[in-house]
Every structure is written in structure tokens, then in C-alpha cells.
Amino acid sequence: MIRVENLRKAYRGVVALDGLDLDVAEGSIAALLGPNGAGKSTLIRILATLLRPDSGRAEVGGRSVTAQPYQVRALIGLTGQFTAVDDLLTGHENLVLVGRLYRLSGKEAHRLADELLGAFELGGVAGRRAGTYSGGMRRRLDLAAGLMTRPRALFLDEPTTGLDPRSRRTLWSAIRRLPEQGTTILLTTQYLEEADRLASAVTVIDRGRAIATGTPEQLKARAGGARAEVVLADPRQAPTATEVMSRYGARPTLEGETVTVPVAESALPDLLRDLDTAGVPITGLALRRPTLDDAFLALTGGDS
Amino acid sequence: MNRLTGPRWWLRDAWLMAGRNSRRIVRAPGLLLMYALIQPVVFILLFAYVFGGAIKVPGGDYVQALIPAVFVQMILFSSIGAVAVGLAEDMSRGVMDRFRSLPMTRSSVLLGRIASEVLRSAITLAVMLGCGLLVGFRFHGSPGLIAAGFGLLLAFGFAFSWVAAWIGLMARSGEAAQGLGLVWVLPFTFVSSAFVPTATMPGPVRAFADHSPVTAMIDTLRAWFSGRDAGDAALVTAVWTLALTAVFMTLAVLRLRRTSS
Structure with missing residues (x-):
């Protein structure tokens, strides 16, 4: 048209x-x-x-x-x-x-x-x-x-x-x-x-x-897939948590008490069980899907 | 699809635009009062009672000479103010973009606005006439010549409205249009035979005043309203009216077609 x-x-x-x-x-x-x-x-x-x-x-x-x-x-x-x-x-x-x-x-x-x-x-x-x-x-x-x-x-x-x-x-x-x-x-x-x-x-x-x-979905995908954000009860366990989470996605990042890693959405229950098995108590868990904002910033080089 | 253009549609579009604008004139009474009523009355009283005693004119009666001059000046002020400001506001507010994105004839936007301003001018004239009669102005000519005088005056205002339309389309805002419109019309109307005889002016100024269309228009009205023959002045006025209309109508329509901001 x-x-x-x-x-x-x-x-x-x-x-x-x-x-x-x-x-x-x-x-x-x-x-x-x-x-x-x-x-x-x-x-x-x-x-x-x-x-x-x-x-x-x-x-x-x-x-x-x-x-x-x-x-x-x-x-x-x-x-x-x-x-x-x-x-x-x-x-x-x-x-x-x-x-x-x-x-x-x-x-x-x-x-x-x-x-x-x-x-x-x-x-x-x-x-x-x-x-x-x-x-x-x-x-x-x-x-x-x-x-x-x-x-x-x-x-x-x-x-x-x-x-x-x-x-x-x-x-x-x-x-x-x-x-x-x-x-x-x-x-x-x-x-x-x-x-x-x-x-x-x-x-x-x-x-x-x-x-x-x-x-919109395709553009969001270009900003990367979903990410799991895990909030640790005890920040001293960050190395253990990072090790467990690196089995699910590349390069987990630590920021304060929160460890973030890219994951497949279906893998979330397994991740949760593995953290539990490794003895890492958590106080919060979030699955963050990329927004168009992420896509936009990624595409325009963050210069908006 | 058929192109729905041609004179009939052109007039119909202009009629619709004139209807819109007439509603605006009636519904913004502040503007109507200011331009059409208060300003002309103030001018007539000011000149008749403040300057009138000090200014001597051939023939002696200042009010007889004054009223036609105020008629002409006010017609120019009101058409230039209203047309230029109104169009500039339509441009800056996006209203003009909407009109221009419709399959209408674009020049009708201008014609309709100007036609409704002629209506406003007629109201202004009626008010000024009443006020003039109160301060002692009297007609001495034949009714035919008097009517012809008013007709020519409205046509003269119509011609200057096209100048105003062109200015309004060039301006970036209503305020700018107001300034641009008045900055030339003020000296233009005063450097004429309006309020003092041109013979009292220094050489170049006098030359300008003697050849100004405003002088020709005023001289014509003075003659026709007192039953005299206007001589060349009437013809000169008519030629100016036609020439200004033709030139500035063309300029304004071209400007509207290509305008981009």
C-alpha cells in the first residue's frame, strides 16, 4: 500500500x-x-x-x-x-x-x-x-x-x-x-x-x-533472548551461583547480589533445582524478556 | 478517479473556507471589536479632535478630508492584520497541512479567507461611517458615486489582502506576521495625502506620497463623496487594485503550493 x-x-x-x-x-x-x-x-x-x-x-x-x-x-x-x-x-x-x-x-x-x-x-x-x-x-x-x-x-x-x-x-x-x-x-x-x-x-x-x-518480536530478538536474574540471599555464594548458572548460558554477570545469565525460557525450572542442589539460597528470581527499548538501544548504538 | 476541480469546485471550496472563517470572526469577538470597531473609532476621534485643529487643508474642512482617509487606512490595517495573522497561525498550527493534504483546490484556502475579510471590512466601514457622521462628516455627491466609492474601497482592500496573504505565508508565526504586516503598512498609509497635504513633505517623500496607491484611493473618495470628478485618481486606483491583485494572488498561490515547513 x-x-x-x-x-x-x-x-x-x-x-x-x-x-x-x-x-x-x-x-x-x-x-x-x-x-x-x-x-x-x-x-x-x-x-x-x-x-x-x-x-x-x-x-x-x-x-x-x-x-x-x-x-x-x-x-x-x-x-x-x-x-x-x-x-x-x-x-x-x-x-x-x-x-x-x-x-x-x-x-x-x-x-x-x-x-x-x-x-x-x-x-x-x-x-x-x-x-x-x-x-x-x-x-x-x-x-x-x-x-x-x-x-x-x-x-x-x-x-x-x-x-x-x-x-x-x-x-x-x-x-x-x-x-x-x-x-x-x-x-x-x-x-x-x-x-x-x-x-x-x-x-x-x-x-x-x-x-x-x-x-516487534524479531527486533526484540536482535537485542538477545531472555535472561534469568537471580538475587542471592548471601553475596558470598556468588562464585558457586555463577558456576551453576554458566551451565545454562554464556558469561553470567554479577552486579551486587544479582547474577544474570542468558537462558532458554524452558530451562528455568532446571536452573532453580540446580541452585537448590548446590546449596545456594535465593531471595528472588526473575525472567527478563528484552524490550523494544533494548532493541532500540542496541540498534542505535545506545545513542538516543 | 475524477479530478473534482474546475471553477465550480474552486468556488465551493472557497465558500466553505469563507464559512469557516466567518464563524471564527463572529466567535472571537475580541478581535472583531478591536480591529473592526474600537481602532477605527479611536482614529476618527483622535484626528478629528486632537490633530484637527492644527492641520489646515485646502478647502478648510478637515473632517471632510479626514473621514475618507481613515476609511482607507482602517481597511488596510484590518485586512492586513487579520489575513496575514490568520494564515500564519493556520500554517504554524498544522491546520494548513490538513487542508493541503485534501484533494481540494489549494488557492481556495486563500480566496475563502480573503472573501470573509471583505465582509469584516464592510462591518468596519459601516461603523466608521456612523462615527464619521457623528463628528460632522457629510456626503455631497450622487448616491451612485458614493456607492462606487465604497465598492472601489472594498476592492482596494481585497487587493491588499493578497499582499497580506503572501506575507502571512512567508511568516513563521502569527506574531511575526503581525509585525511584518504592519511594519510597512504604517508608513505606507501615512506617507500619502491621508492626514497632511503632500505639498508639505520634503522632495523624495513627496514624490513617493504623490505616486502612492493610497493617495490615489483617498483622493478618489474625497472627490466622489463631495460630488466632484476624481480625474485620473480613480483610474490610477483601479489599475493599482487590479495589478496588486494579479501579482500578489499569483505570488501567494505559488508560495502555498511549494511551501514546505
Whole structure:
């Protein structure tokens, strides 16, 4: 649905996109993960026909964003980094305006606006000015505005930046439902948790290049497998514990009273029994799975 | 899919944008009061009662000469302030990005905003007219010429709105647009026949004032509102109006198409 090949863009000599490649399958949610200045917003702006790339190809629904921008605009919805709602218009008026500019009839625009306001739990405040909304409500209204075009591809640029955890969760569940209606979603985020929760494919970008692509699970695997963390009752037994644990994984590390070793998750009961047999009492045991954070730090060289 | 463009859609989009903007004008009464009502009234009272005694004009009646000048100045202030600031705010808030990502005609964003500002200008004019009549201003011309004067004035404001639109699209924020918009319009309106005869100005300043479109517009109104023939001034004003509209409409639309930040 969205295809990007060797895309380049520089602003006055500062490189924003440096040969980026990306492929997003129809009906999926893809996340672009990267630190500030990685080029995420530049890519979204190019795909939304707001910005021309210097070179490379970018297509949405098989249409080129540079050669057929008008056709691309008919396919997309955009919820940008800044909440683009008009504070002096009501929630309902905001949506109807976008719908009518998308060439819907008045009746159709009103119907769709009501439907979306309901779906985003804004039905009760539809007649109030958007300026009176909370941050989370404004963001949901903004997302609804992006959907007034019934887009086949929806771009979300940092959709939950600045929201409190509860609003973030509400927005996440709204976003997760969108592919059911056949919408393909490309979102950018700095939050690894967000990519993990929403996306089936994650592309990590850094300095304008894709440095890794895969499912969240695949990316986590690149940060190494699971690790067992054993908290010793008596730190003096660390050498014995380390010896036992080295049978399960390479190079156990000791930090304070905690010994950590990479393990296969299924080996945990055996490890526990062996420690017991060797007479090493423990006060804590944890199985730590790698997070996208670990993957991200590993991929970007810890420089985020 | 069909390209839904062409004049009909262009006008429909502009109509929608004008509707949005008119709602904004009505719902932000502070702005409307400030630009459309208080500022012009303050100017009329200030000039009529503070400076009026000290400034002598040919023909003698300062109020008769003053009111058309304040009309022109206020129309420029209000259209430049509102259009430039409004567009710059839409740009910086991402609202413009949303419009630009829709399959609408992009120039309608500008046309709609400016059309609604003509409406605001008409309100401003009505208020100024009332205030002018109170301080002693009187029409002496034929109703046709008076109506033509107001029509030309609104067209003149429309032309300068395109200058303002271009400035607003160049500016990075509403505050910057406010500054950029007013920094030239203030001297531009004062260096004219508005408040003192141009004959009192030093050479180069006088040359500028004599050839300023503001002078032509003011001279036309003064003539038409007192039943005199405006001579070349009316034609000069009309030519300026058309030329400014054509040039700055083109510049603003090009700017909106290619703008990237």
C-alpha cells in the first residue's frame, strides 16, 4: 500500500532522509520508530504530498506522490504532529468542514461526523468548541478528522505525544480498530511501547535511514533472548551461583547480589533445582524478556 | 478517479473556507471589536479632535478630508492584520497541512479567507461611517458615486489582502506576521495625502506620497463623496487594485503550493 524506495531529502544541506526504504502492507499498522530528527516527520510530509523529495520514489496505493499528488490526496488521511483542529469551531463543525472539503455532500459529511464522534467517545461534546476540549479529546478529534476522508492510508505523526497515560490508552485502542475497516496505517513514534502495542511491523530509523525492520518480536530478538536474574540471599555464594548458572548460558554477570545469565525460557525450572542442589539460597528470581527499548538501544548504538 | 476541480469546485471550496472563517470572526469577538470597531473609532476621534485643529487643508474642512482617509487606512490595517495573522497561525498550527493534504483546490484556502475579510471590512466601514457622521462628516455627491466609492474601497482592500496573504505565508508565526504586516503598512498609509497635504513633505517623500496607491484611493473618495470628478485618481486606483491583485494572488498561490515547513 505504501512503498518508499531510496528516498532522499535535505533541507539547506542538512540531510533528513538518506536513502530510506519502506514497504507497508495493505491493512496493516506499521510504525516508524526513531529519535527526534531521525527523519520521521519528513517522510510523513512527503507521503502526504506536503513536501517534495529530492530523489527516490514514494507511492501510496500505487500512485506516485510527486507525479500524481491529487490522486494520492484522495486516498490518504493525515493526523500531523500538531493538533490541527480549529479551536473556535465545535467538534462537529471541524469534522464536517474536512468532510466537505473532501467533496462529501453535506448530508454525508454530517452522517460520517456523527458516526466518528460517537466512535471516539466525543458524542457528548460534539456541540462544544474544540478549544474547550482536553488534550486527549483534541487528539481524538484530530484523529477523527483524519478519518473523515475514509482514507485507505492514514498517516499518524506522533499521535500520542504529550498525552497522559490514560488518554494514550484510549487513543491506542481507537487506532488498533482501524485496520478492520481496511485502513492501512503508518505511524511515527518515539515510544517503543507504542510501536510494540500497535504495530505488526516496525522500522527503526536513525539519521534518515532504515536501520532495522521486522515485527516487534524479531527486533526484540536482535537485542538477545531472555535472561534469568537471580538475587542471592548471601553475596558470598556468588562464585558457586555463577558456576551453576554458566551451565545454562554464556558469561553470567554479577552486579551486587544479582547474577544474570542468558537462558532458554524452558530451562528455568532446571536452573532453580540446580541452585537448590548446590546449596545456594535465593531471595528472588526473575525472567527478563528484552524490550523494544533494548532493541532500540542496541540498534542505535545506545545513542538516543 | 475524477479530478473534482474546475471553477465550480474552486468556488465551493472557497465558500466553505469563507464559512469557516466567518464563524471564527463572529466567535472571537475580541478581535472583531478591536480591529473592526474600537481602532477605527479611536482614529476618527483622535484626528478629528486632537490633530484637527492644527492641520489646515485646502478647502478648510478637515473632517471632510479626514473621514475618507481613515476609511482607507482602517481597511488596510484590518485586512492586513487579520489575513496575514490568520494564515500564519493556520500554517504554524498544522491546520494548513490538513487542508493541503485534501484533494481540494489549494488557492481556495486563500480566496475563502480573503472573501470573509471583505465582509469584516464592510462591518468596519459601516461603523466608521456612523462615527464619521457623528463628528460632522457629510456626503455631497450622487448616491451612485458614493456607492462606487465604497465598492472601489472594498476592492482596494481585497487587493491588499493578497499582499497580506503572501506575507502571512512567508511568516513563521502569527506574531511575526503581525509585525511584518504592519511594519510597512504604517508608513505606507501615512506617507500619502491621508492626514497632511503632500505639498508639505520634503522632495523624495513627496514624490513617493504623490505616486502612492493610497493617495490615489483617498483622493478618489474625497472627490466622489463631495460630488466632484476624481480625474485620473480613480483610474490610477483601479489599475493599482487590479495589478496588486494579479501579482500578489499569483505570488501567494505559488508560495502555498511549494511551501514546505
